[in-house]
Amino acid sequence: MKFKKEIPKRLIITSLLTILIPIILIVTITFFYVRDSSIKIYESNLVEIAYMLEPTIKEKLFSDDEIKIDEYIKSLKSEKEFRLTIIKPDGSVIADSILDPTSMENHKSREEIIEALNGQIGKSIRYSSSTEEDMLYISLPVYDSFNNIISIIRVSLSLKELNSLINRTILNIVLISLIGLSIGLILSFYYSRYFLSNINEIKNFLKELSKKNYGKKIIIKKQDEFGEIAQYLNVLSSELEENIKSYKKEQEEINTILSSIEEGVLVINSDGLITLCNQVFENIIKEIDIINKHYWEVVKNIEIVDFIKNILKTKETQKKEIYIKNKNYLIKGFYLKTINEFVFTFFDTSSIKKIEEVKRDFVRDASHELKTPLTAIKGFVETLEEEIDEKKYIEIIKRNVDRMINIINDLITLSKLEDKDVVLEISEFDFIEMINNVIKIFSNKIKEKNLKIKIDTDNYNTKMKGDPYKLEQVFINLIDNAIKYTEKGEININFYLKEGNAIIEIIDTGIGIPEEYLDRIFERFYVVNKSRSRELGGTGLGLSIVKHIIALHNGKIEVKSEVGKGSKFIITIPQ
Ligand SMILES: Nc1ncnc2c1ncn2[C@@H]1O[C@H](COP(=O)(O)OP(=O)(O)OP(=O)(O)O)[C@@H](O)[C@H]1O
Ligand SMILES: [Mg+2]
Known part of the structure; x- marks a missing residue:
């Protein structure tokens, strides 16, 4: 942007005007005031003179002829500065x-x-052609006794x-x-x-500041307003420099942190x-x-844009x-209220997915491989049982083989549930009918422990x-537990x-689960409790199977428990 250098011109014009205008005013006022008041004084003096002369002239008008009167008037002139004229x-x-x-013309029209x-x-004031100068005239009428x-x-x-x-006075003023004007101009300059x-x-x-050259100092030594402004500007400049420095440092820190993060950040x-x-x-x-x-403008993936x-x-x-260009990403987005901005992180889960897949494949293959020899061992143990009298050891072997077969069956079930291609065969069934069948499986154990089982529903429809x-x-798993x-x-x-949900609660009055383990x-x-579970024949796979099946149904499972009082499992299945 171009700026005109206007300030010096304006300053000079302003100071000139502030001096000139009063001078013109003073000169004009002086001229009229001095002239008017002087003329007033002259007027009253002339009137006084006229009154003083009036009786003598009146007397002479009656006694003398015009020539004598003229002589008398001319004789007065040498003593006085004024001019005297007697007119009929x-x-x-x-x-x-x-x-x-x-020789004088008629004065009637004056x-x-x-x-x-x-x-x-x-x-009257006018230019006299006889004396060739400005004159002040005063006339006084002379009356007879009538x-x-x-x-x-x-x-x-x-x-x-x-x-x-007056001219001299004005000249002096000018x-x-x-x-004054010259001194004023010099001072204002x-x-x-x-x-x-x-x-x-x-x-x-x-x-300099606008060119981002921060930290410069301004030097004004005088202790006046300019000095004060300079002082404030210097403080401002050094604060600005400090702020910019720390801003740059913060920016660098943020950039270093950002570039060291393995996740994509937006x-x-x-x-x-x-x-x-x-x-990233x-x-x-x-x-x-x-x-x-x-x-x-820059994100082309529609799923990310929508997210x-x-x-x-x-x-x-x-x-x-989200799946982007052969890779799996877990995107997380949240709102940061303090800065009114939105943060998105893109975590590449491809390798984790791959490891999980390998793990799943291994478990599935190993379980299948182990199941065949174990089933064979079981068969031979049962044959041995018939032929050997000492049944105690055979019992132990049988129990452990059964346990291993159970574990393997659970692992196979889990592998199937984790399979990408797993499908649900959805149909309508009666819950009460199903749960009664499940309870039947455990009737012996229920009797052994003398437990009461209560089934409750407030719906006529239990489908x-x-x-x-x-x-x-x-x-089966939840009732078993x-x-x-x-x-x-x-x-x-x-x-x-x-x-729109089917809700099933299974509540027991058993040993309960400490709060810190509820998530695990x-x-x-x-x-x-490892030793207790081993005693009871548990391997810790039951609830993972439960969780998988419920997740496949888009449902959820929650647990509430109090040690020594019992546990409550709540299942919600969308209908
Ligand atoms: N109703 C319950 N009361 C108290 N603890 C429970 C209950 N249900 C589960 N638990 C605890 O949760 C653990 C995990 O249960 P989960 O059913 O997965 O394994 P498990 O019963 O030990 O073995 P299994 O694979 O044979 O089911 C159990 O070992 C037990 O400690
Ligand atoms: Mg269990």
């Missing part, structure tokens, strides 16, 4: 202190004479003196003013130079503009230089698994939808339909 009411001049009255003939004291105007006394005075006095040099100093300093503001991201994210979307661009859009709208934390074979596995971990008391089974009991092979 018809305008003809009788006597004059300077000129020969016969302003001061007209006024005097009207009975007033006539006044109150008739018999003559007019006119006293006049030259204004030459007054005019030259001279003094010119001296000096101050405007000082003012401008400081402004330039500040201007250059700010120019930060978006509420307008959808990308404010931060790391290289740029590699995922195969774009570069994406900062300050809208996310929809971002949804979080920007709802401001809720969400997770989603539900799901894969009956797989859900039976769920209830309830019986296994309850020494006395009862087992309650509740069923009800609520808000659904993990494979996890048992709370």
